Each structure stands twice: as C-alpha cells, then as structure tokens.
Amino acid sequence: MAKRQGEGAGGGAGMRQGLLVSAVCFGAVALILALTPGALNLGAYSGFAFKAPDLAPLLALSPLVQFHIYTALAALLIGPVQFAMPKGTRAHKAIGWAWAACMGATAIATLFIRDMRDGAFSPIHLFSLMTLIGLPWALWLARTGQREGHVWAMIGLYIGLVISGATSLAPGRVMWDILAR
Numbered sequence: 316m317a318k319r320q321g322e323g324a325g326g327g328a329g330m331r332q333g334l335l336v337s338a339v340c341f342g343a344v345a346l347i348l349a350l351t352p353g354a355l356n357l358g359a360y361s362g363f364a365f366k367a368p369d370l371a372p373l374l375a376l377s378p379l380v381q382f383h384i385y386t387a388l389a390a391l392l393i394g395p396v397q398f399a400m401p402k403g404t405r406a407h408k409a410i411g412w413a414w415a416a417c418m419g420a421t422a423i424a425t426l427f428i429r430d431m432r433d434g435a436f437s438p439i440h441l442f443s444l445m446t447l448i449g450l451p452w453a454l455w456l457a458r459t460g461q462r463e464g465h466v467w468a469m470i471g472l473y474i475g476l477v478i479s480g481a482t483s484l485a486p487g488r489v490m491w492d493i494l495a496r
Contacts, residue, residue: 339445339471346441372492380489383424390417391480394473402462411457415450418472422446442479446472 373381393414400407425443429436453468483490 339449346438368493370493372489376489379424380428380430383421383428384490386417386421386424387476387480390414390421390476393417394476397469398473415454418446418450418476421476422450439479439482442475445475449475 373384376384393410397407397410397414400410422443425440429440449468449472453465453472456462456465456468480490482488484494485491486495
C-alpha cells in the first residue's frame, strides 16, 4: 500500500503543517498574555485556595456564556480520553467528532461574547479565530491521510484550549469566582 503525503517516519508536509499550527498556538498565547490586563499579575494569586464550587456566579450568566463554559469543559475533559485511546478506531473517530463539535461550538459562541471590553473583541478572541481556522484544517489533514500533521494540529488546538481555560481562572473572572476564594 502506498504512503499518503505527510505519512511515515520522515514527517513531510503534514508534520511541518502541524508544527506550524503548534507554533501559531504558542504565539497566540504569548500575544494574549501580553495584551490581557492583569494576566501576568501573579501577585493576585497570593492566598489562593480552591473552595467548594459556588455555582451562583455561573447560574447568573447568560445562557450563551453558560453554553460556552459547558462546551469548553466538555472539550477539556474529552481531550485526554481522545489522546489516550487507540488511533484510527471507530471510537476514536466518534469521540473525535464530539470533541470537534464542542470546540467548534465553543469558538462560535465566543464570537458573540464580548463583555470584557464593552462590546469589543478582546485578545482572548484570538483563540476563537485559531480554532475556527485550525479545527477544519486538522480534520482535513486526517481525512487526507496526513496523520502526523493531524496529530500536531490537534495537540496545538488542545494546548490553546487549556491555556485559554487557564486564563479564565484569573482573579475577577467568573471561573475564579466559582472555584477560588
């Protein structure tokens, strides 16, 4: 059986594309951290302690923001399961499509959530753009047999999800109010 472009130990175009997606993810993270006020203010975390979750701040949010949080949490939880399971199986594909749906829904929802900057887009929206471009591309890489590129693109997207989720734990943000004191 002939190898498809991007397959094999040599890497090829698929691996270069996946590495490019990962580099863009890290660049976007650096830009977001640099542009988000207070994101690097580590002093705000002194005295931090997790507490029993207080769902009142979550339930006070609009249904759109709640939807965004639920789909992001689902993607965050599905990701490690997907990374751990055997690749190429029906289960991997089915769970992968569920993860992709959660990621796509999360990214689309964020386009309508703009309360951080009085209705304007914020630097965190770069993750939405990255997802809306990177997700279809990663799926295309899988469909065309460029498995290494697909792997790296998905890893990059998951890293972006984790880091954007981590920024939601900043003091003054809703997730901080739910989980920390």
